[in-house]
Amino acid sequence: MTNNSVAENPVKETVDESAQGRKYRPGRIRERNREKILAAAEEEFASNGYKGATIQNIAERAGLPKSNVLYYFSNKKKMYSAMFDDILGRWNKVFTEIRPEDDPAEALATFIRTKVEMSRQFPLASRLFAMEIIQGAPFLMDHLRTNMREWVRGRAEVIQTWIDDGRMAPVDPVQLIFLIWSSTQHYADFQVQILMVENKAEYEQRDFDHAADFLTDVILRGCGLESPK
Amino acid sequence: MTNNSVAENPVKETVDESAQGRKYRPGRIRERNREKILAAAEEEFASNGYKGATIQNIAERAGLPKSNVLYYFSNKKKMYSAMFDDILGRWNKVFTEIRPEDDPAEALATFIRTKVEMSRQFPLASRLFAMEIIQGAPFLMDHLRTNMREWVRGRAEVIQTWIDDGRMAPVDPVQLIFLIWSSTQHYADFQVQILMVENKAEYEQRDFDHAADFLTDVILRGCGLESPK
DNA sequence: CGGACTCCTGATCAAATGGACAACAAGTGA
DNA sequence: TCACTTGTTGTCCATTTGATCAGGAGTCCG
Numbered sequence: 001m002t003n004n005s006v007a008e009n010p011v012k013e014t015v016d017e018s019a020q021g022r023k024y025r026p027g028r029i030r031e032r033n034r035e036k037i038l039a040a041a042e043e044e045f046a047s048n049g050y051k052g053a054t055i056q057n058i059a060e061r062a063g064l065p066k067s068n069v070l071y072y073f074s075n076k077k078k079m080y081s082a083m084f085d086d087i088l089g090r091w092n093k094v095f096t097e098i099r100p101e102d103d104p105a106e107a108l109a110t111f112i113r114t115k116v117e118m119s120r121q122f123p124l125a126s127r128l129f130a131m132e133i134i135q136g137a138p139f140l141m142d143h144l145r146t147n148m149r150e151w152v153r154g155r156a157e158v159i160q161t162w163i164d165d166g167r168m169a170p171v172d173p174v175q176l177i178f179l180i181w182s183s184t185q186h187y188a189d190f191q192v193q194i195l196m197v198e199n200k201a202e203y204e205q206r207d208f209d210h211a212a213d214f215l216t217d218v219i220l221r222g223c224g225l226e227s228p229k
Numbered sequence: 230m231t232n233n234s235v236a237e238n239p240v241k242e243t244v245d246e247s248a249q250g251r252k253y254r255p256g257r258i259r260e261r262n263r264e265k266i267l268a269a270a271e272e273e274f275a276s277n278g279y280k281g282a283t284i285q286n287i288a289e290r291a292g293l294p295k296s297n298v299l300y301y302f303s304n305k306k307k308m309y310s311a312m313f314d315d316i317l318g319r320w321n322k323v324f325t326e327i328r329p330e331d332d333p334a335e336a337l338a339t340f341i342r343t344k345v346e347m348s349r350q351f352p353l354a355s356r357l358f359a360m361e362i363i364q365g366a367p368f369l370m371d372h373l374r375t376n377m378r379e380w381v382r383g384r385a386e387v388i389q390t391w392i393d394d395g396r397m398a399p400v401d402p403v404q405l406i407f408l409i410w411s412s413t414q415h416y417a418d419f420q421v422q423i424l425m426v427e428n429k430a431e432y433e434q435r436d437f438d439h440a441a442d443f444l445t446d447v448i449l450r451g452c453g454l455e456s457p458k
Numbered sequence: 459c460g461g462a463c464t465c466c467t468g469a470t471c472a473a474a475t476g477g478a479c480a481a482c483a484a485g486t487g488a
Numbered sequence: 489t490c491a492c493t494t495g496t497t498g499t500c501c502a503t504t505t506g507a508t509c510a511g512g513a514g515t516c517c518g
Contacts, residue, residue: 029485029495047364052280054475067497070477127363130418134356135276137421144425152426169450175443178423182415183408189359192366194407196373197381214404221398222451258465258515283505295506296467305506 030072036062037069041083042124049131050080084132084139087125094118098155104162105225108180109216115184116212120203126188152177169224180219187211259301265291266298270312271353278360279309279368313361313368316354323347327384333391334454337409338445344413345441349432355417381406398453409448416440 040061044053055076059066073079096114098107119126132140152174159173187194187208195202220227269290273282284305288295302308325343327336348355361369381403388402416423416437424431449456 033495049278049281049360049364052278055477056475065497066476067479067499068495071495071497074477076476131278131360131363133419133422134359135278137425141421141425144422148422149426149428171447172439172443174427175440176447178415178419179412179444179447182411182419186407186411190362190407190411192370193362193373193377196366196370197378198403199378210401211404214401215408218400218405218408218451219447220451221453222447222449224450262465284507285505294467296469296508297465299507300466303507 033062033064033068034072037064037072037079038083038086041079042087042128045080045083046124046127046131049135050076055079081139083128087122087128088143090122090125091118095151098158100158100161102158103228104159104168104223105220106228108220108223108225109228112180112184112216112219113212115180116187116208116215119184119186119188120205120208123188123191126185130185130189169222171223176219176223180215183215183219262291262293262297263301266293266301266308267312267315270308271316271357274309274312275353275356275360278364284308310368312357316351316357317372319351319354320347324380327387329387329390331387332457333388333397333452334449335457337449337452337454338457341409341413341445341448342441344409345416345437345444348413348415348417349434349437352417352420355414359414359418398451400452405448405452409444412444412448 037058040058041053043061044058047053048057053076055069056066058079059069062069069079073082094114096107096111098111129140132138133144137144155177156173159168159176162168163170163173187203191203200207217227266287269287270282272290273287276282277286282305284298285295287308288298291298298308302311323343325336325340327340358369361367362373366373384406385402388397388405391397392399392402416432420432429436446456
């Protein structure tokens with residue numbers, strides 16, 4: 001019936017549907033509980049996938065009775081969508097702009113570092129996104145088709161002008177974006193594997209710094225650029 | 230009770246537990262149905278995750294009654310494990326060996342191409358693996374801790390000797406393996422996203438060739454190497 | 459053909475789960 | 489304090505799902 005909001009407008013402010021026609025301003029209670037629930041939902045959905053996650057578990061993680069959770073999000077699907085609205089909103093605020101007049105090396109380095117930083121700050125978001133895509137993106141299809149496609153094309157064009165101006169090696173710009181995307185995302189998504197292989201219990205800040213250094217170094221050189229600084 | 234075989238020995242021949250103490254040679258029927266079921270399981274688990282997958286759906290995909298599926302794999306967990314045994318076995322057969330005396334450029338190029346080819350040939354396997362890791366690798370933990378760790382360390386050592394001999398730029402070998410891993414895996418795991426961004430309906434062979442070319446080009450140059458041939 | 463084993467499957471069940479609902483509590487502005 | 493809105497929660501239910509089981513069909517071999 002009410003179609004999920006992610007598909008329609010991924011970044012809009014998510015107004016809770018059960019507050020329709022209100023005359024009172026919605027108190028803090030609403031906001032606070034919404035946040036608690038969404039945070040719990042991120043954990044639960046990331047650990048078990050959409051179908052595997054249960055409202056009961058989300059409720060427990062949030063420290064609320066199941067009925068109360070269902071009061072805020074009338075069903076599982078809406079909760080999942082609201083969660084992605086949240087995530088995509090957070091991401092969009094951080095996503096780097098690049099311009100033709102920027103220095104290629106610096107711009108790419110910033111992009112890489114920003115994405116690694118996002119893997120550090122929002123690992124759950126990254127994993128949720130990955131799981132959605134892997135499963136065929138039933139909820140994010142529209143977002144990919146519109147916003148994401150435009151985003152990639154925009155950056156690719158800029159990179160292409162850099163290439164045309166002989167400011168970097170002639171590499172496929174779209175592939176380059178995928179490369180940066182995947183290699184940075186990897187630190188969040190495959191955390192367990194990385195930790196296991198390196199025999200560590202958990203990440204430290206310097207692991208991310210080290211990763212970012214390595215990636216900028218190799219990828220920039222791979223593009224015929226000198227790492228800045 | 231019977232612990233999952235993946236953890237114990239990822240590559241062993243998976244003998245079906247319900248054929249114990251047989252005096253007759255197990256007919257082809259068994260083998261054929263096992264394969265049908267495991268293929269169906271790959272699809273179903275990859276689409277819905279472990280918890281989201283249902284035996285009923287797997288049965289339908291395999292064209293068998295649910296009871297029959299449960300005759301071959303007495304429960305869901307064993308089916309999931311058997312599936313990973315299968316996958317890891319397939320992978321291990323393809324996994325590239327590298328030696329100190331190899332040419333770095335050629336060895337790395339081969340590695341990259343092999344992994345891209347695996348993304349093309351076994352996209353479901355790749356996605357299943359990714360989902361497992363993202364969800365914390367409850368089933369593959371032991372595999373990561375032993376086989377995978379050794380595998381990475383072995384290759385990293387070889388790469389390090391290349392570096393020590395001045396045959397390539399001094400980059401962190403383990404990070405380099407992660408980079409290759411993630412960027413190649415990406416073509417299978419994020420297929421939907423890539424197709425959507427590039428506005429294509431499905432992959433063609435040349436997409437993989439193009440991707441492999443791009444990755445070898447950029448990564449090798451990033452390691453201070455010339456692409457071979 | 460007959461026994462021994464493998465293979466197949468419909469019926470059945472207990473547990474889990476998404477969600478509806480109604481009664482009740484708390485907050486809010488006049 | 490009153491009227492009205494928002495928030496809370498226990499109870500209940502239909503469905504789904506993993507798994508069991510018993511009986512029967514098919515296959516193989518002497």
